[in-house]
Amino acid sequence: MSDAIIELSGVVKIFRDFWLRPTVKAVDGLDLEVRRGEVFGLLGPNGSGKSTTIKMILGLLAPTAGSVKMFGKSPKSKESRSRLGYLPELSYLHPFLTARETLRYYAGLCSLDRKTAGERASQLLEMVGLSGVADRRVGGFSKGMSRRVALASALVGKPELLVLDEPTSGLDPISTREVKLLVKALAAKGMTVLVTSHLLADAEDICDRIMILNHGKSVAGGRISELGSSLEEFFLAKVGSGDDFALADFLA
Amino acid sequence: MISLWRIFWLESVSLLRSKTVAVLLAASAAWMFAFPHFAAGDGTAEGAREMYLHYSLGGVFAILLVSLLASATGAIASERAAKRLQLTVVRPVSLFAVAWGKAAAHVAVGALTLAFAAVVALAHLGAGGKCSHVLKPVMESEREEAARMYDAYMADPETPEAVKQAKKSVVLRLLAQRAGDHYQTIAAGSSAHWRFDGADGVSNASVRLRFSTMFDSRQDVAGEFTFGGAKGIVSNQTQAVIEVPLKGAAGGGVLEFSNLGANALMLRPRKDIGVMVPADGFPANLLRSYLTMVSILALAVSFGIFLGAALSRPVAIFTAMTVLALGEMSPGVVDQYPDQLETDRRDRIGLAITRFTERMTRPVSSASPLERLSRDECVEWGSLLKVAVCDLVLLPAILAALSALAVSRRDY
Numbered sequence: 001m002s003d004a005i006i007e008l009s010g011v012v013k014i015f016r017d018f019w020l021r022p023t024v025k026a027v028d029g030l031d032l033e034v035r036r037g038e039v040f041g042l043l044g045p046n047g048s049g050k051s052t053t054i055k056m057i058l059g060l061l062a063p064t065a066g067s068v069k070m071f072g073k074s075p076k077s078k079e080s081r082s083r084l085g086y087l088p089e090l091s092y093l094h095p096f097l098t099a100r101e102t103l104r105y106y107a108g109l110c111s112l113d114r115k116t117a118g119e120r121a122s123q124l125l126e127m128v129g130l131s132g133v134a135d136r137r138v139g140g141f142s143k144g145m146s147r148r149v150a151l152a153s154a155l156v157g158k159p160e161l162l163v164l165d166e167p168t169s170g171l172d173p174i175s176t177r178e179v180k181l182l183v184k185a186l187a188a189k190g191m192t193v194l195v196t197s198h199l200l201a202d203a204e205d206i207c208d209r210i211m212i213l214n215h216g217k218s219v220a221g222g223r224i225s226e227l228g229s230s231l232e233e234f235f236l237a238k239v240g241s242g243d244d245f246a247l248a249d250f251l252a
Numbered sequence: 253m254i255s256l257w258r259i260f261w262l263e264s265v266s267l268l269r270s271k272t273v274a275v276l277l278a279a280s281a282a283w284m285f286a287f288p289h290f291a292a293g294d295g296t297a298e299g300a301r302e303m304y305l306h307y308s309l310g311g312v313f314a315i316l317l318v319s320l321l322a323s324a325t326g327a328i329a330s331e332r333a334a335k336r337l338q339l340t341v342v343r344p345v346s347l348f349a350v351a352w353g354k355a356a357a358h359v360a361v362g363a364l365t366l367a368f369a370a371v372v373a374l375a376h377l378g379a380g381g382k383c384s385h386v387l388k389p390v391m392e393s394e395r396e397e398a399a400r401m402y403d404a405y406m407a408d409p410e411t412p413e414a415v416k417q418a419k420k421s422v423v424l425r426l427l428a429q430r431a432g433d434h435y436q437t438i439a440a441g442s443s444a445h446w447r448f449d450g451a452d453g454v455s456n457a458s459v460r461l462r463f464s465t466m467f468d469s470r471q472d473v474a475g476e477f478t479f480g481g482a483k484g485i486v487s488n489q490t491q492a493v494i495e496v497p498l499k500g501a502a503g504g505g506v507l508e509f510s511n512l513g514a515n516a517l518m519l520r521p522r523k524d525i526g527v528m529v530p531a532d533g534f535p536a537n538l539l540r541s542y543l544t545m546v547s548i549l550a551l552a553v554s555f556g557i558f559l560g561a562a563l564s565r566p567v568a569i570f571t572a573m574t575v576l577a578l579g580e581m582s583p584g585v586v587d588q589y590p591d592q593l594e595t596d597r598r599d600r601i602g603l604a605i606t607r608f609t610e611r612m613t614r615p616v617s618s619a620s621p622l623e624r625l626s627r628d629e630c631v632e633w634g635s636l637l638k639v640a641v642c643d644l645v646l647l648p649a650i651l652a653a654l655s656a657l658a659v660s661r662r663d664y
Binding site (some may be wrong): 055056059060061062076078081082084086088090092093094096099102104105108109110111112113156207230 | 345
C-alpha cells in the first residue's frame with residue numbers, strides 16, 4: 001500500500017476570464033507527494049501558487065490538467081473529506097455563533113452525534129484555551145481568538161490529514177509558539193500535516209520536508225535536515241532576494 | 253441526516269439572530285392588526301370578511317414571498333462570497349443536504365410567520381363560518397371545445413385567409429383560451445340546464461352564480477332553480493354574485509334555471525355557475541389554505557436558493573424579482589393580450605417569453621388558496637396534496653439537486 005496521503009501529478013491550473021480566455025497560469029506542471037505522518041511545508045512568495053495548490057488538494061478548485069489524489073481518491077469524495085481537517089488563511093467563522101456552537105456545528109457535519117460533538121467541543125476549547133469564552137459569539141473575538149476557534153474546528157472530526165494555510169497568521173508570539181507545539185504534538189501522534197507559511201522560521205521549526213514554489217513551479221524541495229544551510233538562505237537562493245521590490249532605491 | 257439537521261439549525265440560527273424572523277413577525281403583526289382599520293368593504297359583513305381574509309393574509313403572504321425569496325438568494329451566495337461555504341464544502345457533507353437544509357430553514361420561518369397571521373385571522377373572525385365544495389357543470393374540456401370549433405371555423409368560408417394560414421396550434425390555443433369565456437344566453441321566458449356530478453341527496457346545497465346582459469348596465473334578474481327535489485328562487489341584479497339556497501334534497505344531477513324576468517340573461521357556464529355543497533368549517537379550510545401557501549413559499553425559497561447557488565447575490569436577487577414580477581403579471585397578460593398584436597415581431601417575442609413564464613410559474617399561480625378561503629370555497633384536500641407534492645417536495649428536490657450541482661461546479 002502506498003504511503004502517500006496526497007499525490008499531485010503534472011497539475012496545471014489556468015484561470016480564465018468571463019470569455020474563457022486564459023488570464024493566469026497559477027500552477028504549472030506540479031508534482032507533489034505528502035507521506036503519512038510527516039509535516040510538509042509548502043513555501044513561496046506571494047502569488048507563487050501555494051493557495052491555489054492547497055485549494056486543488058481540498059477539491060475547492062478543479063485542476064486544468066493533471067491529477068490530484070487524497071488518500072488515493074478524488075479530493076471531492078466523502079471518504080477523503082471525512083479524514084481531512086482544514087484551516088484556511090482567514091478564519092471565516094459564522095459571527096452569530098458562539099465558539100461552542102461553531103465546534104458543535106462542524107462536529108455535526110462530520111457526523112458526530114450530539115453527545116460526542118458536545119464532548120469534543122469542550123475538549124478542543126480547553127485545548128486552544130478558550131473554555132472561558134466558549135459561550136460568547138465569535139463575531140466579537142479578536143483575530144487571534146478567531147484563529148484558535150478555526151484551528152479547533154479543523155480538528156473537530158479527528159482528521160488524519162490536517163491542511164493549515166498560514167496557521168500563525170495574526171497570532172501573537174506566545175500563541176504562535178503554542179500552535180507550533182500543537183502541530184508537533186499532532187505529528188508525533190501520527191497525523192499528517194500540510195502547512196503553508198510565509199514565516200520561514202516557523203516552517204523550519206515544524207516541517208520535516210518542504211517544497212518551494214515560485215511562479216507556479218516547484219523550484220526546490222527536500223528534507224529540512226538535509227538543506228545544508230538555514231531555510232532562509234536556502235529560500236533566498238532559490239527564489240531570489242526580492243530585488244524587484246527595490247526597497248532600497250525607494251528609501252534612498 | 254445529522255449534517256442536514258446541522259445545516260438547518262445553522263440557517264435557522266442565522267435567520268433568528270440576524271433579526272430576520274423578528275422583522276418578519278413585526279411586519280406581519282403590523283399588517284394584520286392595522287388592515288381592518290383602514291379597509292373599506294362593500295358595507296356588508298360578508299364583504300368585510302372576504303376582504304379581510306383576502307388582503308390581510310394575502311399581505312402577509314406577499315411580504316413573506318418577497319422577503320424569503322430575497323433572503324434565500326443569499327443563503328448560499330453570501331456564504332460563498334464571505335468564503336465560509338468552503339469550510340462546509342470540505343466536510344463529508346452532501347451538497348444536496350446543504351441546499352435542502354438551507355431551504356428548510358427559510359420555509360420554517362415562513363411557516364411560523366404565516367401561522368402567526370392565520371391565528372390572528374382566526375381570532376379576529378372566530379371559528380364559525382362554513383366552507384363548501386364547489387361543483388362545476390359537466391362540460392367538454394376547453395381543449396375539446398377548441399378542437400370542435402377549429403374544424404367548424406376552418407370550414408366556414410367567411411373565416412379570414414390569414415387565420416386559415418396560421419399555425420393550427422396557435423389557433424387552437426386561442427380558441428381554448430376563449431372557451432372559458434364562452435357565454436350562454438337564456439332568453440326571457442325560456443330555461444337552461446346544466447349537469448352536475450356528485451351532489452345527489454345533498455341537503456342545504458346552494459347555487460352561486462353571476463349573470464350578465466349584453467349591456468354593461470345592471471338589470472333585474474328573476475327566475476327559479478330546480479335541482480332534483482330542491483328549489484330556489486332568484487331575485488337580484490345582473491353583475492352581482494348571487495347565492496341561491498336550494499330547499500329540499502338535491503338530486504337528479506341536472507340543475508335547471510327558468511328565466512322568469514323580462515330580460516335575456518347571459519352567463520359563462522365554466523366560470524359563472526357552481527353548486528355549493530356544504531363541507532367542513534372555516535378553521536379546517538384555513539388550515540388547508542395555510543398549508544397550500546407554505547407549499548408555495550417552499551417552491552419560491554428553493555428557487556431563490558438555486559439562483560444563489562448558480563449566480564452571485566445581486567444577480568440572483570435581480571433574477572428572482574424579475575421572475576416573480578413576470579410570474580405575477582403573466583397570467584393576466586396571457587389572458588388579456590389581444591392576439592392580433594402577435595403579428596408584430598416584438599410582441600410575438602414578448603408574448604412567447606410571457607407564456608413561457610406563465611407555464612413555468614403555473615404551479616405557484618394556479619393554486620389560489622386565499623381566493624377560495626375568502627369566498628368560503630373549500631380548498632380541497634386533493635388540490636392541497638397536489639400542490640404539496642409538487643411545490644413542497646418534487647420541485648424543491650429538483651432545485652436542491654441543481655443547487656448542489658451548481659455548488660460543486662464552482663471554484664472557491
